[in-house]
Amino acid sequence: MIPPPEIKKVLEDVIRELGDKYKGPYxxxxxxxxxxxxxxxxxxxIASEVKLPANLSFKVKxxxxxxxxxxxxxxxxxxxxxxxFGS
Structure with missing residues (x-):
């Protein structure tokens, strides 16, 4: 499952803030x-057959x-x- 655009933007913002300090791959x-x-x-x-509820949520621990x-x-x-925060 690909994260929604707002999560992707946060990731891109973090990498941009790190600038030259971040040497790893995207x-x-x-x-x-x-x-x-x-x-x-x-x-x-397989991806087209997966049906997840729109209100699906979970906690990441x-x-x-x-x-x-x-x-x-x-x-x-x-x-x-x-x-x-995932507990």
Missing amino acids: FEPHMSLIYGDHQMKLREK KLVVTPCTNDPKDWIHLAEINLA
Whole structure:
């Protein structure tokens, strides 16, 4: 699930404020509904079939930083950040 535009703007504002201090790649926080190296056609089909309620909400208790490769079995957590406001 791609975050709404207002969340994306906050991320862009933070990166802009960091300026030269931020040396990492661009990233976009999101929630993945499927993992793996799948053909784009299958990914689009699955995404079109997902029906989430318009009023869906959830609390985020932890942010996990993970560089993603093709195989989720190879993923490692670089950092786990507990969020006080998510409790």
